[in-house]
Amino acid sequence: MNRISSIALASLLVVSLGAGAQTPGPAATAGSAARGKTTFFRVGCHQCHGGEAQGSPYSTAPKLGPAALPFAAFTLFTRKPRLQMPPYSPEILSDAELADIYAYVTSRAAPVALDKLPN
C-alpha cells in the first residue's frame, strides 16, 4: 500500500530558487551536461524534480534549472538536505558527478511564454 509522503529538498532551497537566476560558480563550469543527464537519472533526481529538473508541486521538490543556486549552495543542499530529500554523500555521488548534474540542470530550456498555457 501506498504511503503518502514526499521526498524533497529543503524549503530554504525552494525560497532560494524562487528568488531568481544565479550565475553558476566556477566549479560548475567543469561539469558535462551530457554526463550529468545520465547521472541525474541514474541517481534518481528525476523521481522528484522531473526529467528536465522542472520541479514538482507534488512533493515540494523545487525546480533545479535552468536558473539555479550557486554551485556551492547546490552542493550543500545535496550533501546535507534540510527536509525530506535523501542525503547524497560523496561515496555515492562524487563532486565531479555533482558538477555534471549542475551542468545539466543549468542547461535546461527556458520556460515557454505563458500565453501558450490555457487560462
Add this chain to the structure above:
Amino acid sequence: MSQSDEVSKGRRSFLLQAAATGAGAAAAAATAAAAQAPTPPQGAASPGASPSASPSVSEVRSEGRPGSDYMVDVLKSLGFEYICANPGSSFRGLHESIINYGGNSRPELITCMHEESSVAMAHGYFKAEGTPLPVMAHGTVGIQHASMAVYNAWCDRVPVYLILGNTLDATMRQPGVEWVHSVQDAAALVRDFTKWDDSPVSLQHFGESAVRAYKMAMTPPSGPVVIVADTELQEQPIHSDRTLVIPKLTPPSPPQAESGAVTELARLLVEAEQPLFIADRLARTPAGLERLVELAELLQAGVVSTIPNLMPPVGAGRMNFPTRHPLNQTYRSNAAIAAADVIVGLEISNFFGATNIFIDQVERTTRPAIRPDAKLITLNSTDLIQKANYQDFQRYAAVNMALTGDGEATLPSLIEAVRRLLTDQRKSTFERRGKALAEASAAARERFRGDAALAWDASPITTARLAAEIWEQIRKEDWSLVSGGLSGWPVRLWDFTKHYQHLGVSGGSGIGYGAPAAIGAALANRKHGRLSVNIQNDGDLMYAPGVLWTAAHHRIPVLTIMNNNRAYHEEMMHVQRMSNRRNRGVDRAHIGNEIDNPGIDYAKLAQSMGWYAEGPISNPRDIGPALKRAIAVVKRGEPAMVDVMVQPR
C-alpha cells in the same frame, strides 16, 4: 424427516414457485415498494409439501413470496438508484429478487468484477451524488476482497452501504463451499472501520436495521455500515401470520457546535489580524462550499483547501472553495499558515500535520509551521466517531478551542455570529487584508503558471503540460474531475468553482481506489450530463482493471487519461531514501517498484474490454487531438481512454 430436511424441502419448492411467477412480480415491482407501507401478508410455503414425480412440476406448487422480496421493498424505500455486486451464492436470493421482483430498477444491478471495485464505485458515486449506493458481497470472501475499499471509505467519511450474504444456521449450509463461505460474525472483519452493523434474525429485524443503517451512515460524521442478509431470511417464504412493515426513514439534522463556543469563535475571528481557514472534508454538499465562501468574504480571511499531497498535507478531501477565488491561499499555503494568528481547521483530521513540519531524516523531527502566538481552533465532527485500532485520526493537535459539531451545519450560525460583531472599523481592516491576500494569491498563481511552462515540450510529458492540455479541452464543458491529482497541477491550473468538480482523494491512501471510484462517480454524473474526467494512475488501475469492463457494459461515459509513469514512484522515493541514508546509492531503487519491461499497453487493455482508447502518446503535441476524439466518444455515452507517457512527477 428431520426439521432441517423439512425446511430444505420447503425452500426448494418455494424457490421454483418464485421463479415461475417472477415475470409477473417484476411488473408489479414498481408499486410494491411504495413507500414504507406495511407489506401484505403472504401465504407461507408448506414445508411438508411432497414433491411430485416431476420436480419441474412439483416445485411450482409452492406459495408465497421470498423474504428477499421484502428486502428489495426495503431497499426501494431507501431510494437507491443502483446496487453494485460481484455475484455470490450467499446473496443469490436477494440477487434474484432485485432483477425479477424488483424489475432491476431502483436499484439497478451493476455488475462488478471485484468487491473492492464495488465498494470504491459506491465511494465515488456518493461523493458525486450525495446519496449512498449499496453493495452486495459474500460475508466472507467478498468482504475480505472489499475490506481495503471499506477502509478508504471510512477514512474519507463516506457512507458506503454494505449488504453481506451469510448462512448462520449451520444445518442449512450445503457441505463444502457454503461452509467456507460462512462465518459467525460477518461484520467483524470491518468493524474497526465501519460506523455500525447488524445481523438481523428476522425479516422485520432486517427492515428496521436496514433503515437504521441508512440513517446511521448518513448522519454526520458519515461512514460505512454493514447489514448481514442471512440466506435463510432471503430464501424462506414470508410467513403469513406476520405483517411486515418498512419503517419510516427520517433523516436526522446534523449536529451543530455549541452556541457559546460558536460565539467565542466568531469573536476571535473578528478580532484576528490574519485569520485563516484550513478546510478538508468540510463541504458535504454544495451548500458547504457556498457558506465557506460567504464566511471568508465576510471576514476577508484566507482559505487553504483542496490541494492534494502537499507538505503539510491539507485539504484534499472535498471541494470546499473555488481555486481562483482571491482569498484562496492554497497556492501559498505554507506562507499563509506561517502568517496566521488564528487558524481554524474545518473538518480536518490532520490538523497537526497542517500546522507542523515533519522531517523524515535519520532522526525524525517535528517543528511548528505556525507563529508562536497563533491560536489554533478546530471545528470537527470526527471526535464523535473515533475508534482505537486504526490510526486514521492522526497525531493529537493541542488547540486553544475545540468545537465539536458538523462543520457545514455550523457555518450558518458562525456566519450570523460574525455579522453581529462586525463594526465599520473592522470592515475597513478586512478590506485592506482582503486586497493583500488577493495580490499574494494572484502572484502565487502566476508563479505556478511559470513553473508549468518549464520543460513544455519534454518527452516523457510533464505532468503540468498534461494538466494544461486536458484543461484546454474541457474548460468549456460541464466537467467533473472524478479522480486523479496529477501532482497537484489541476488545482493550480484549472478553474474549480463547483462542488462536484473535485471529489477529493481516497481517504485511506489504499491503491486501487482511483479507477473504480472514478467510474462510480461517472455513473452518478451520467444523468446530470457532466463530462467525467479521470486522471488515472497506472499502478492504481492494475489492482482491479476489470472495472473498465463494468464501465463499458453499463455504458458509463468517462474520459480516462492514463498518468502512465511506469512505476510506483512514491515507493521508489522511499527506497531511495533508505538507500542513501545507508550510503549505498539509489541505482537499484527501481527493483520492485517499476512497472516496465514490459510496459503495459493500457489502450489495448481498455480496448479489450470495449473501450475506445488511444496511445501511448509521448509527443505532447498529440495530446490535444487525441483528447478531442476521446471526448467525442464520451459525449456519445461511452467510456474512452487516452494513454499518456508522463514523467514521474
